[in-house]
Amino acid sequence: LVVSVALLPQPQASAFAPAAFSASKSSVSGGVRSANVFLNRASAMDDEEEYLDKEGGHDAWSKLIKMKDFDPDEEDDEELVKEVLDATAAALEIEEVGETEESASIFKSALSIVRLLREQVGQKRSLDFVTYSNHPEFPDVDLSGAMKMMDGVPPVSQIFSVKKIVRILLRIQTFNLGLENVQDNIDNAKTEEEAYEACFTKDTIGRFGIIPNPANFVPAPSAVDNWEKDSAFARQFFCGTNPVMIEVAKDPEKQLSKNLVNYFGKGKLQELADKNQLLFVSYDDLADLKVNPHQMFPLPQNNASGPDDGPAPQVHPKYFYAPIVLFTYDYDNDELDVLGIQLERTDDARVYTKNTCGENEWLVVKCQVTAADSNMHEWVSHLGNTHLTMEPHIIAIYNTLRQAKHPLYTFLKQNCRDTLLLNWAARRTLASYGPKSFGDYQSSVGVGQFMQLIGKMWSRYSFFEKSGLPNELASRGFTEDVQIPGYLYREDGMKLWNAIGGFATDFVDEVFDSDEAVASDTVVQEWARETTDPEKGAVNGFPTSFEDKETVANVLQTLMWMSSGLHAAVNFPQYNEYGYVPHKSLHLRADLSTMPKDDAEIRDWMFENMFPHIRTDDDWLKESSALGLTASGPAAIASLQTVRLLTLPSKNCIDNLSEKFEDVGTEAYDKFLKNLNVISEEIEARNDEAEKANKAPYNYLNPSNVPASIDI
DSSP: OHHHHHTSOOOOOOTTOOGGGOOOSSOOTTOOOOHHHHHTTTOOHHHHHHHHHHHOOOHHHHHHHHSOOOOHHHHOOHHHHHHHHHHHHHHHHHHHTOSSHHHHHTTHHHHHHHHHHHHHOOOOSOOOEEOOOOOTTSTTSOOTTSOOEESSSOOGGGSOOHHHHHHHHHHHHHHHHHHHHHHHHHHHOSSHHHHHHTTSOOSEETTTTOEEOTTOOSOOOTHHHHTTOHHHHHHHHHHSSOTTSOEEOSOHHHHSOHHHHHHHOHHHHHHHHHTTOEEEEEOGGGGGSOSSOOOOSSSOOSOTTSGGGOOOOOSSOOBOOOOEEEEEEETTTTEEEEEEEEOOOSTTOOEEOTTTSOHHHHHHHHHHHHHHHHHHIIIIIIIIIIIIHHHHHHHHHIIIIITTTOHHHHHHHHHHTTHHHHHHHHTTTTTOSSTTOHHHHHOSSOHHHHHHHHHHHHHTOOHHHHHSHHHHHHHTTOOTTOOOTTOHHHHHHHHHHHHHHHHHHHHHHHHOSSHHHHHTOHHHHHHHHHHHOTTTTOOTTSOSSOOSHHHHHHHHHHHHHIIIIIHHHHHTTHHHHHSSTTTSOSOBSOOGGGSOSSHHHHHHHIIIIISOOSSOSOHHHHBOOOSSSSOSBOHHHHHHHHHHHHTOOOSOBTTSOGGGGSSSSHHHHHHHHHHHHHHHHHHHHHHHHHHHTTOOOOOTTSGGGOBSSOOO
8 A cells, every 4th residue: 555655646635635645735734634534435434533543633624524423313403413514614614715716616615505504404393395486597487386395404304414424525525636636637638538538547556557546536437438339329328327218119100200210211110119129219308498598607697688688698608409319229139229310300300320420420419419318317317306306205204204203204214314405405506596507507408497397397297107117117118018138227126126115015014004004094194195285295196195005115115216226327327427528418519510521520629619628728617616516627527526426325225224124114124135135146146247248237226336315
């Protein structure tokens, strides 16, 4: 280890930098300097405390790290939570007064959020439901029909634990340390393409490149090596961040555009469909949105300050299409392949194929698709369909089952952890209304329009149909008679779904003796009313009352799936896919109208003019993140930093909850855990075989990687 650290290049230090890395150009003197913090990714509090005992450190950080960890939901201690928030604010204040403007800005917004929490947090007997207000750019678009949200700040029970706060802050700082280590490589790259590739730290160091790098804090995502391949492009719709949009084509003439049907021929497409070999993704909701409608950063907000008293012009425009992508499935190799792509929604729209495009033109077309998919994934499949959809459920559970200390809360508590705080913070950062919103800087559609997408999703929502895995799969044509082994989200997801269903049934059997006991339980009935009341939770499709044990078990199964497996599937692939920004961008700076005609010129144009900036001298463009978790920087860097944080592994996965079920549900959980262990072994065995065959593994639904709640 000493040799490894000695051979490392010396980056600028931060308040967390270990002594071996100290080159304190922009550091805060006296900061916590613990090699264990970095080398163990903040995984062991005992190691951190042991190091601090020996080496010392800044009092504020030392106090925070040494605080006794506790479960805020179990303790429900307002004074203890405020003490934690005070310690967090004190530590963040150290970071805010760094010697350079960049280091001082790192935690500015995080500090303001912590201060607001400290000021308003408290014990709450009940939480109120409120509706979303209309976005100022689209004042006539009613968002009150979207899912309900929590009014005010989260209660004491929803504040992060001490250990989690420390892990989050250390994740940010280790990343920043790694980024500082490669910044010169980015700045000195000869081309923009080389600059993108220079973003990552090395996994090995030393003269012979065989020593594991203990400071590999910005690891290269797998997409760096395969992002141009058609197989990798297609695979992400089965096994990537957004595996919930692809559909089986049964009737191509009705499901696909006339352009695609005419191009490939009705007979050929129907023949593939009859064999369950024809699949597609259609971004219909994007077709209803405007390209470059907003000027939210900075002000004016799309007001009458533009030409002829019209909207202000878009200074840095972003583009998106509403593509339709056609795939074929090869059953012999269990692989998906792209057949054709239609980008535009006009009657004469071109159909692009690998055989009719130049190599670089085809790559640009695929990148336009992945950018469209990114906007649907990040705001609808991820934020809308998991985080925000779970919120009215958590509020109703808090107001009824938790307050009554009902045995069912033992089950559901695990699925509610940390989500309200995350959603509350997201509405002040990622999805904030107003200037300098992350969602406006980073996404092509902007906050005002992705809120419209979420509202449209909710207008179609029905609890069991959209959040229950078998029904949701069937709605996209993946019925039981359609077996496609390469669709690993479905394969692993159904194993988890069935295991969760067995656990829920066994747990309900321990709580209730009979259906009559369910029907006569006033707390359970109040839970149903709270969730479905139009003035409260307003969740469509949720039972308005509970009459039997089976219905209760089905609800528990669906809620646990949504908060664990579904969220894990759409969240944790983010670093591998978004980390290399050309592979999956949240916005693009150009469409095909300005693409060079000569295919040989397209590649440089793509990196210089289409992808988000990786380096720029424009101060405005450097202010690309409102998260307050990173220093100012170009959009590509802010995106990379964000997905690194959002993929922080959980310490509360579904296979390590035994201590949570010591009083009730012990036998049910023990049985569940045995089933999870079998699933893990099956997934790991399959992944071993995949790697031997030089194929990518799929491990996101391995129970050991699946958090019990939406906790990041």
